[in-house]
Amino acid sequence: MEREGHRSSFESRPQVSLDAAVLAQIKAHVTQRLPFESGGLLIGKQEYGKFLVESFLPLEAAMPSQNRYIARASDTVRSIIRIHYSGKRVIGTIHSHPEGSDIPSSIDLDGAYGYENMVHMIAYPLAGQLQCSAFRYYIDDSSHAAPYYERVEVVIDV
Numbered sequence: 001m002e003r004e005g006h007r008s009s010f011e012s013r014p015q016v017s018l019d020a021a022v023l024a025q026i027k028a029h030v031t032q033r034l035p036f037e038s039g040g041l042l043i044g045k046q047e048y049g050k051f052l053v054e055s056f057l058p059l060e061a062a063m064p065s066q067n068r069y070i071a072r073a074s075d076t077v078r079s080i081i082r083i084h085y086s087g088k089r090v091i092g093t094i095h096s097h098p099e100g101s102d103i104p105s106s107i108d109l110d111g112a113y114g115y116e117n118m119v120h121m122i123a124y125p126l127a128g129q130l131q132c133s134a135f136r137y138y139i140d141d142s143s144h145a146a147p148y149y150e151r152v153e154v155v156i157d158v
């Protein structure tokens, strides 16, 4: 395919964009759940390393924790089925780091398997404001090296 040859240049600057209203919804949810980690699913479109978030679906944590977020399984399954039948697509995850780290934790990377083709956002406080960073996870199947990540640029559409 003609486009295939250009794929690497399209993917050279991975980017996630979301509009200010979705960001406000994420911030409100995450702030409400402090001091615990919280998060949910990002729904939208993905093309050539560009992720377009159209909506955020919060998922309650299986148990309150200040250093890990695992969504409640029953909510997750129900949500994914509902999203599937609505013709929409899960393109990523977001969770908070209330302690302020803007990069994936070792716990996050331990859980990366199976989530390589998505964008993973982290909401973290900086100088009293919630900020968002984003990443893609990579797992090298040919080695036994730990999963690693690449930073994804976050663009807020206002």
Ligand SMILES: [Zn+2]
Binding pocket: 068, 069, 095, 096, 097, 104, 105, 108
């Ligand atoms: Zn984390």
